[in-house]
Structure formats: C-alpha cells, structure tokens
Amino acid sequence: MANFSKRQQEIINTAIELIAEKGIQQLTIKNLSKRIGIAESAIYRHFTSKLDILLGILSLFRESKDQMNRELTSMQTTPTEKLKQMLLRRFAYFSTNRAIASVIFSEELFRNDRRLSEQIYEIMLANQQVIIDIIKSGQKIGEFRNDVSAQQIAFMVTGALRLIVTHWRLSEFKIDLIEEGEKLWETVKTLITVED
Amino acid sequence: MANFSKRQQEIINTAIELIAEKGIQQLTIKNLSKRIGIAESAIYRHFTSKLDILLGILSLFRESKDQMNRELTSMQTTPTEKLKQMLLRRFAYFSTNRAIASVIFSEELFRNDRRLSEQIYEIMLANQQVIIDIIKSGQKIGEFRNDVSAQQIAFMVTGALRLIVTHWRLSEFKIDLIEEGEKLWETVKTLITVED
Amino acid sequence: MANFSKRQQEIINTAIELIAEKGIQQLTIKNLSKRIGIAESAIYRHFTSKLDILLGILSLFRESKDQMNRELTSMQTTPTEKLKQMLLRRFAYFSTNRAIASVIFSEELFRNDRRLSEQIYEIMLANQQVIIDIIKSGQKIGEFRNDVSAQQIAFMVTGALRLIVTHWRLSEFKIDLIEEGEKLWETVKTLITVED
Amino acid sequence: MANFSKRQQEIINTAIELIAEKGIQQLTIKNLSKRIGIAESAIYRHFTSKLDILLGILSLFRESKDQMNRELTSMQTTPTEKLKQMLLRRFAYFSTNRAIASVIFSEELFRNDRRLSEQIYEIMLANQQVIIDIIKSGQKIGEFRNDVSAQQIAFMVTGALRLIVTHWRLSEFKIDLIEEGEKLWETVKTLITVED
DNA sequence: GATGAATGAGAATTCATTCAT
DNA sequence: AATGAATGAATTCTCATTCAT
Numbered sequence: 084m085a086n087f088s089k090r091q092q093e094i095i096n097t098a099i100e101l102i103a104e105k106g107i108q109q110l111t112i113k114n115l116s117k118r119i120g121i122a123e124s125a126i127y128r129h130f131t132s133k134l135d136i137l138l139g140i141l142s143l144f145r146e147s148k149d150q151m152n153r154e155l156t157s158m159q160t161t162p163t164e165k166l167k168q169m170l171l172r173r174f175a176y177f178s179t180n181r182a183i184a185s186v187i188f189s190e191e192l193f194r195n196d197r198r199l200s201e202q203i204y205e206i207m208l209a210n211q212q213v214i215i216d217i218i219k220s221g222q223k224i225g226e227f228r229n230d231v232s233a234q235q236i237a238f239m240v241t242g243a244l245r246l247i248v249t250h251w252r253l254s255e256f257k258i259d260l261i262e263e264g265e266k267l268w269e270t271v272k273t274l275i276t277v278e279d
Numbered sequence: 280m281a282n283f284s285k286r287q288q289e290i291i292n293t294a295i296e297l298i299a300e301k302g303i304q305q306l307t308i309k310n311l312s313k314r315i316g317i318a319e320s321a322i323y324r325h326f327t328s329k330l331d332i333l334l335g336i337l338s339l340f341r342e343s344k345d346q347m348n349r350e351l352t353s354m355q356t357t358p359t360e361k362l363k364q365m366l367l368r369r370f371a372y373f374s375t376n377r378a379i380a381s382v383i384f385s386e387e388l389f390r391n392d393r394r395l396s397e398q399i400y401e402i403m404l405a406n407q408q409v410i411i412d413i414i415k416s417g418q419k420i421g422e423f424r425n426d427v428s429a430q431q432i433a434f435m436v437t438g439a440l441r442l443i444v445t446h447w448r449l450s451e452f453k454i455d456l457i458e459e460g461e462k463l464w465e466t467v468k469t470l471i472t473v474e475d
Numbered sequence: 476m477a478n479f480s481k482r483q484q485e486i487i488n489t490a491i492e493l494i495a496e497k498g499i500q501q502l503t504i505k506n507l508s509k510r511i512g513i514a515e516s517a518i519y520r521h522f523t524s525k526l527d528i529l530l531g532i533l534s535l536f537r538e539s540k541d542q543m544n545r546e547l548t549s550m551q552t553t554p555t556e557k558l559k560q561m562l563l564r565r566f567a568y569f570s571t572n573r574a575i576a577s578v579i580f581s582e583e584l585f586r587n588d589r590r591l592s593e594q595i596y597e598i599m600l601a602n603q604q605v606i607i608d609i610i611k612s613g614q615k616i617g618e619f620r621n622d623v624s625a626q627q628i629a630f631m632v633t634g635a636l637r638l639i640v641t642h643w644r645l646s647e648f649k650i651d652l653i654e655e656g657e658k659l660w661e662t663v664k665t666l667i668t669v670e671d
Numbered sequence: 672m673a674n675f676s677k678r679q680q681e682i683i684n685t686a687i688e689l690i691a692e693k694g695i696q697q698l699t700i701k702n703l704s705k706r707i708g709i710a711e712s713a714i715y716r717h718f719t720s721k722l723d724i725l726l727g728i729l730s731l732f733r734e735s736k737d738q739m740n741r742e743l744t745s746m747q748t749t750p751t752e753k754l755k756q757m758l759l760r761r762f763a764y765f766s767t768n769r770a771i772a773s774v775i776f777s778e779e780l781f782r783n784d785r786r787l788s789e790q791i792y793e794i795m796l797a798n799q800q801v802i803i804d805i806i807k808s809g810q811k812i813g814e815f816r817n818d819v820s821a822q823q824i825a826f827m828v829t830g831a832l833r834l835i836v837t838h839w840r841l842s843e844f845k846i847d848l849i850e851e852g853e854k855l856w857e858t859v860k861t862l863i864t865v866e867d
Numbered sequence: 868g869a870t871g872a873a874t875g876a877g878a879a880t881t882c883a884t885t886c887a888t
Numbered sequence: 889a890a891t892g893a894a895t896g897a898a899t900t901c902t903c904a905t906t907c908a909t
Contacts, residue, residue, distance in 0.1 A: 243438040
C-alpha cells in the first residue's frame with residue numbers, strides 16, 4: 084500500500100469490507116462514501132473511477148502475496164516446514180482478515196473488466212506456483228513422495244484451503260479456522276511426506 | 280426441470296449462459312429477453328421476479344446433484360470405483376456444460392438474498408457429504424487408508440475439483456478438462472488407496 | 476344495469492369493490508380479473524377498454540340516482556317528509572353499499588378522461604337539483620323558511636351528507652351511519668322548517 | 672415550509688400543481704422533473720421517494736392549517752366574527768391557491784400508504800374541530816342557537832365549503848368563489864345566529 | 868480536499884391491450 | 889367465452905460520474 088495515500092487505503096479497505104459483508108452488488112460509490120463518511124464526489128478525488136478502486140484491491144492482494152512469498156523464500160528451513168508455515172500462516176491471516184478472505188477467492192467479482200480478470204488469474208497462478216515450487220524441492224530431496232505430480236498436490240492443497248475458507252465464510256465464521264488449518268496440514272503431511 | 284415449463288427452462292438456461300459468459304452483473308432482464316428473443320415484459324409471464332429466476336437456477340443445480348447421487352447410490356461397485364466415477368463424471372459434465380460449471384461454484388453470485396445463499400450452501404454441503412460417505416465406506420472395508428480423516432480428504436478432492444474447473448474457466452477453456460480430471464483421479468487414487 | 480350482461484355487471488361491481496378497498500390505483504385489469512377468477516384477457520370480451528368499465532360504473536351511479544328520484548317523485552307527501560326520506564334513504568343505501576359510498580363522492584377518480592369527469596359532474600348536479608327542488612317546493616308552501624336560498628341549503632345538506640360519509644369511510648366504518656343520518660335530519664329539520 | 676429547502680419547496684408546489692391540473696395519475700417523477708426543468712434522477716437528491724413528496728404536500732397542508740388556526744386564536748372578537756373570518760378567509764385562500772384547493776379535499780389521493788391516509792384524516796379532523804370550538808363558544812354566550820349540536824352545524828358548514836369548492840373546480844373555476852363564500856356565510860349566519 | 872446538485876444510462880417491474888387458439 | 893403468451897410504453901428508482909463552488 085506504499086503507493087496509496089491514507090485516504091486511498093481507507094477507500095480500498097472499506098471497499099473490501101463492503102464486498103465481504105454484502106457482496107459486490109452492494110459496492111457502490113454511495114455505500115462506500117457513506118461508510119467512510121465523505122461525500123460521493125469526494126471519492127473521485129482519490130480514484131478516477133470505480134474500476135480503479137477494484138484495481139486497488141487487487142494491488143493490495145498482490146502485495147500481500149509478494150510479502151508472504153518473500154518471507155517464505157528467506158526462511159532457511161526444510162520444504163516440509165515451509166509448506167507447513169505457508170499453510171498455517173495463510174489460515175491465520177484469513178482468520179484475522181475476514182473481509183479479505185471473503186473477497187480474495189471470488190474471481191467472480193472481477194469479471195467486469197479484462198484487466199481485472201487477468202490480474203486476479205495472475206495472482207492465483209503465482210500463489211499456486213509458490214506451493215508447486217516448495218513441493219518440487221521437497222520431492223527432490225526426498226521429503227515428499229515422488230509418485231504424484233507436484234501440480235496435482237498443489238491443486239489439492241490450495242483447493243482445500245480455498246474450500247475451507249469458503250465453508251467458514253458461508254457458515255458465518257462459526258468454524259474455527261485456525262484449527263481447520265492445523266487439521267489440513269496434518270492430513271497433507273500424512274499424505275505426502277515420506278517416512279524414514 | 281419437470282416442474283418448469285418449456286419457456287421457463289429456456290429462461291433458466293439462458294440466464295445460466297449469460298452469467299457464465301458475462302458475469303452476474305450482466306444478467307439483466309433486458310439481456311435475458313433479448314437473447315431469448317422476446318420482450319422484457321414477457322419474462323414476467325414466466326417468473327414473478329428476477330429472484331425467482333435465480334431460485335430456478337438453484338433448483339436446477341439441486342436436481343442435477345440429486346440425479347448424480349441417485350446414479351452413484353444405485354451403482355453396485357467398490358468405493359474406489361464409485362469415487363472414480365463420481366469425479367470423472369463431474370469433470371465430464373462440466374466439460375459439456377460450461378455455463379453451469381461457470382456458475383455452480385460461484386457462491387458469490389447468490390448473495391443478494393438469504394434464500395439464495397442458504398440454498399447454495401446447502402447444495403454445496405450435500406455434494407461434499409456424498410464424497411465423505413464414499414470415502415468412509417472405502418475406509419471401512421480397507422480400500423482407503425485410515426490414517427487421515429474422510430472429511431479432510433473430501434476437502435482436498437472437492438477443493439481440487441473446484442480449483443481445476445476455475446482454472447479451466449479463467450484460462451478460457453483452453454485446458455483439457457477431461458484430461459485434468461483423469462490426472463486428478465490418478466493422484467487421489469495413489470494418495471489414498473491402500474495397495475495390497 | 477339492464478343494458479349490461481351478468482358478467483359485465485360482475486365486472487362493474489368488482490371494480491367498485493376494488494376501488495373502495497384499495498383506491499383507484501389498485502383498479503388494474505390484473506387485480507380485477509384475479510378477483511373475479513378469470514384471465515385478464517377475458518375482461519376484454521366484455522368491455523373494450525378499462526375506460527369502458529369506468530363508464531359502466533358511472534352508468535350504474537346514474538341509474539341508482541334515477542331510481543331514487545323516481546321514487547321520490549312518486550311519493551305523495553309533504554316536502555318535509557320528502558327531504559327526510561331522501562336523506563335517510565341515502566344514508567341507509569350507503570351503509571349497506573359501502574363500496575359505492577367509497578367511490579361515488581370521489582370525483583378525483585374520474586379525471587383521466589373528459590367523458591368521465593363530465594359525467595360525474597352531471598350526476599352530482601342532478602343529485603343536488605333534486606334537493607333544491609324539494610326545498611323550493613317546501614318554501615313555496617311555507618314549510619321551509621324563506622329567508623335563505625334553496626341553493627345554499629342544498630349545499631349545506633348535501634355537503635354534510637358527503638362529509639359524514641367520508642368520515643365514516645376514513646374511520647373505517649366505525650361510525651354508525653344510520654344514526655348519523657338521523658342526527659343530520661333532526662338538525663336540518665330544526666334549522667329550516669317553519670314552526671307554527 | 673421552513674424545514675424544506677428551496678428546491679424541495681419547488682418540488683412540492685409543482686407536485687400540487689400537477690395533481691390539481693391532471694390528477695394524481697399524472698403525478699409522475701417524469702412529469703414533475705420535466706416541469707421543473709431538471710432530470711428525473713435529480714428529484715431523488717431532494718426526496719428519497721415519491722411517497723416522501725406526498726408526505727411533503729401533507730406537511731404543507733398541515734402548516735397552512737396551523738397558521739390559520741393560530742391567526743383565529745389570536746383574534747379578539749366574537750365567535751360570529753371568528754366564524755365569518757374563518758369561512759371567508761378559507762374561500763379567499765382557495766381562490767388564489769387553486770392547486771391546493773384541488774388537492775386538499777381529495778382524500779382519495781392519499782390512499783396509497785397508511786401514513787398518508789392517516790395524516791390526511793388527522794388534518795381533516797383538526798380543521799373541523801376548529802369550527803366546532805368556535806360554534807360551541809358562540810352557543811355558550813348566546814350568539815348561536817342552542818337547539819342544534821355544534822358538531823352537526825360543523826358538518827354542514829364544512830360540508831358546504833368543501834362541496835362549493837368541488838363545484839368550482841369541476842366547473843373549471845367559472846364560479847366566483849369569493850362571492851359563493853359570502854353567500855354561504857350569509858346563509859349560515861341567518862340559520863344559526865340568535866337575533867335579539 | 869471536499870461538497871451538493873445535477874445528469875444520462877439503465878435497472879426491475881407494471882400496465883392496458885392484442886392475438887392466436 | 890375464455891385462455892396464455894406476448895408486447896410496448898411507462899414507472900420508480902439506482903448508479904457512476906461530472907462540475908461549479
């Protein structure tokens with residue numbers, strides 16, 4: 084969010100909140116400005132259009148993704164530990180950032196415009212690539228089983244993550260997300276690590 | 280679709296198409312009627328409101344889910360074969376029903392109304408329960424490994440299915456979905472079946 | 476209603492009912508046909524347009540007015556008795572014909588079309604003329620005081636009648652209309668008859 | 672109208688005009704905005720809904736009623752003079768405020784909504800109560816005859832007022848309303864004042 | 868930076884009416 | 889007589905955006 088002013092950040096965060104709470108159809112300039120407490124027209128001082136706000140949301144997502152990847156890369160541990168960290172951190176992140184969790188997996192929201200849908204796909208692919216890379220390195224050094232493709236495992240791990248978050252959201256956050264994350268990690272570990 | 284008239288079925292299917300192609304924001308009565316080739320007001324002979332059309336879509340989803348479950352239940356085979364069939368058939372179904380594939384995993388689309396969001400969650404839960412049940416019965420007779428919970432495996436399998444379909448859609452259907460389904464099944468089989 | 480078929484009479488009466496209950500804005504072909512229990516298009520077998528139905532209502536009003544005048548004319552009594560009869564009968568009629576009472580004094584309802592507004596004015600004038608004539612004849616033979624104009628008395632009597640019926644309607648028929656009619660007559664008698 | 676902005680007052684007055692000229696069915700946002708010379712959507716900056724505009728009209732009526740009552744209350748004269756003033760002023764007011772005259776007695780116009788119909792009834796009752804009070808005080812000091820109830824006289828006076836205004840309106844304002852008011856007052860005076 | 872007023876395009880829905888059956 | 893399907897015009901209201909202050 085370095086590139087965004089205070090007000091811009093406020094607008095982006097409020098927009099995410101609004102989408103999370105009421106869906107994209109309720110993300111209107113009117114609702115947005117009302118919640119922030121400024122006039123509708125004031126929004127246009129900070130973003131030239133509504134599309135720009137959505138692009139802002141995506142840039143926030145990308146930043147958070149880059150941040151996590153940088154952290155993982157700098158970690159000097161085994162692939163198993165890396166995968167564990169990555170999973171648990173993402174569950175932890177979502178559990179304290181409900182609004183983002185409600186929006187980040189909803190590719191539907193960004194279908195209005197080519198630029199939006201391309202960017203969200205790009206973020207999604209990048210996120211998956213991180214997992215694939217970790218798994219591949221684990222396979223190379225014999226920590227993870229080699230008889231299944233890293234790509235497929237990545238589908239299963241990311242897919243489960245996304246699905247659990249969706250359940251959590253649809254259940255109106257009644258599920259304990261942290262606990263679910265730990266259960267998922269145990270399962271993944273059991274299924275793919277090689278015991279010696 | 281037994282309960283729906285010809286025209287109602289046409290409206291429901293066209294609505295799914297429209298959402299699939301252009302997103303829910305483009306599902307307007309105008310676009311709908313234009314594509315069907317009737318006047319906007321004619322739609323209201325067949326559905327009392329737009330909400331009613333969305334409920335119609337969900338009732339179609341539920342019917343298709345019930346149909347698949349009935350088929351699976353009546354199959355006299357092993358859990359392994361059942362799980363395989365279920366997975367491959369769903370991939371096959373989606374690959375020939377692109378529009379439905381684009382809509383059925385988009386819980387976001389049905390957030391306008393309580394009735395809608397509750398129903399889509401219900402369908403989602405029911406679909407997952409089928410997988411859980413198959414896995415449990417496989418675990419009971421020793422076909423599937425017992426050291427991981429059926430629930431977690433179901434998350435991974437369904438999650439992967441959903442994620443692959445999403446990729447397929449965002450890639451504008453360039454991926455070969457059938458092939459992807461087979462790859463996923465191979466992976467799942469390798470990971471969870473017990474070799475003797 | 477001699478000129479109207481059974482079905483036409485049913486439509487006219489139902490239209491009056493609808494207006495009485497929910498106001499003219501709720502008098503739609505849809506509501507009308509629904510209440511009668513036929514299809515919307517069936518209405519057009521019996522009336523060529525909605526305007527025609529409104530004209531039918533007015534023709535019913537006119538008939539009822541003519542009927543009352545004929546009765547009054549044929550009565551062989553004093554003007555005092557005639558005025559009393561006219562007043563009490565109208566109150567009695569309205570109290571058992573709530574729907575008509577709710578509509579007949581609402582000139583507003585018939586402003587869509589010249590023909591309608593002219594006819595309702597005509598009926599109104601004719602109704603008043605009857606009272607004026609009775610009062611004049613009473614003045615001529617010395618039963619009613621002569622120091623006020625018949626026209627003005629007619630305004631006061633008819634005005635009170637209309638206003639009381641309006642009150643009755645707005646109070647949701649909680650007032651006893653018959654009793655109110657008697658009170659009004661007593662007052663009118665006290666004010667305008669000449670004691671000897 | 673203190674609580675309303677300039678534009679809001681303009682909208683309310685134009686709405687009254689429109690109803691007066693063409694009936695409530697022609698009071699549409701389109702007609703309203705066209706006559707004012709702004710876009711349809713601009714109306715919604717000033718009133719949140721059409722119902723709100725109608726409530727605005729009623730609040731204007733109430734204010735005008737309160738104003739008149741305040742004037743009457745502060746007058747230091749006999750009940751006879753008060754009743755005369757009240758009558759003549761109302762006729763004068765209507766004769767220069769044709770639009771309001773065309774709307775204020777049309778309870779039918781406000782039947783769309785409970786709030787509307789309750790308010791118009793309330794205004795009507797309040798208006799009548801003023802007359803009843805004047806008459807009662809006149810009876811107490813012997814200026815008005817005591818053998819008829821104040822309530823009944825009020826019905827007759829108010830009823831006549833309303834009926835004369837209705838005639839004036841239906842005759843397309845050809846009658847001289849001021850003159851009619853004077854005639855009515857003469858009649859009322861003759862009928863109810865006690866000569867000594 | 869912010870506001871209030873305004874705009875034009877469109878949204879869902881309703882209505883009277885028509886027509887083939 | 890009656891129906892079901894359709895139509896086009898109109899209605900209320902929303903939305904993103906602009907502009908003068």
